[in-house]
Amino acid sequence: MALRGIEMRTLSALVAGLIFGLGLTVSGMINPAKIISFLDIAGKWDPSLLVVMAAALAVASIGYRIVLSREKPAFEPSFSLPTNSVIDRPLIVGSALFGVGWGLAGLCPGPAIAAAALGHVEIYAFLIALVAGMLLKDGLKRA
Amino acid sequence: MEITEFAPITAAIGGALIGGAAVMLMALNGRIAGISGIVAGIMAPLRGEGRADFSWRLAFVAGLVLAPLIVGLFSQSLVAVATPHPLWMMAIGGLFVGYGVRLGSGCTSGHGVCGVARFSRRSIAATATFMATAIVTVLILHGLAGY
Numbered sequence: 001m002a003l004r005g006i007e008m009r010t011l012s013a014l015v016a017g018l019i020f021g022l023g024l025t026v027s028g029m030i031n032p033a034k035i036i037s038f039l040d041i042a043g044k045w046d047p048s049l050l051v052v053m054a055a056a057l058a059v060a061s062i063g064y065r066i067v068l069s070r071e072k073p074a075f076e077p078s079f080s081l082p083t084n085s086v087i088d089r090p091l092i093v094g095s096a097l098f099g100v101g102w103g104l105a106g107l108c109p110g111p112a113i114a115a116a117a118l119g120h121v122e123i124y125a126f127l128i129a130l131v132a133g134m135l136l137k138d139g140l141k142r143a
Numbered sequence: 144m145e146i147t148e149f150a151p152i153t154a155a156i157g158g159a160l161i162g163g164a165a166v167m168l169m170a171l172n173g174r175i176a177g178i179s180g181i182v183a184g185i186m187a188p189l190r191g192e193g194r195a196d197f198s199w200r201l202a203f204v205a206g207l208v209l210a211p212l213i214v215g216l217f218s219q220s221l222v223a224v225a226t227p228h229p230l231w232m233m234a235i236g237g238l239f240v241g242y243g244v245r246l247g248s249g250c251t252s253g254h255g256v257c258g259v260a261r262f263s264r265r266s267i268a269a270t271a272t273f274m275a276t277a278i279v280t281v282l283i284l285h286g287l288a289g290y
Contacts, residue, residue: 012171013199017206020164020176020252024207025214025221027157028150033225037147039281046147048154053255055158056165060260063166068261073173080173081261082248087268094247095254097239099273103280104228105236108251109244110178112237114207115224118215122226126237133241134183138190 009075021114027052030115032106032122039103101133153221165257172199177253178207179244228290247273 028034029052037046072078102108107115107126115123165176181200188194215222226233244250247269249258254273258266284290 009172010198010202014202014206016164016168017203018210019160021207021210023157023160025211027154031224033227034147036227039277046149048150051151051154052158055155056162056256057260059159059162060165064260067170074171076173090246092272094243095269095272096276098243099276100280101236101239103277105233110252117208117212120224122233125230126233129234129237130241133238134245137242137245
């Protein structure tokens, strides 16, 4: 399905990305200080992230339930869902490494990309290293 | 250390928007709103892999980047960014996050929101793991290393 050459699935992704980014921004999640205040349970704890996660999960779990009971998505022939259900070593080691980086920087991929146009050197340092880290893994997998 | 205030109302509104965006992407495109997977997909042509999903992924990222610029027109305080840790730590952190999310097949959005919302065992295990190591990392940095 296309609207003057722009595919509907591209347009819908743009709007979804925009709403996702608005959510990250309004909740303060693009601010590394807020993430680190959440992770610092021994300091002046800021539980905002917990509320963000709880609200997102409430909406997504109910929404997914409704959506996934349908035959197919609006602009694609089928749902693309992960089928692997094994809790394996790469999952745990990778998530553990991700957590260390999250604690070091106070940033995960979504907020870092959302904050990309705000002009902070610290964010760019993170983003360049993020891409390097991803290529390090994916490059090794291909070789 | 930057002190931030607990803001439950904006946190709940923002969280609901994030969840809503994830549901929208699933309802319309049938896709998980996992940022690390989307970004890795954008870089897939670099490895000579297919570009079938290139344009929607790029569009999602464009929306993500655009959002704070729009919010910034109305409120500067909502787009305030403070980085409590030094620059080198941001760079090392980025490396760990980049490698880790690819090895672990997801990040806060794909595992923490989308996966847990589907009650995926893998995503619940991943989320518990990265939450734990992130908290321990900050405890060590602030408590022992003096940052």
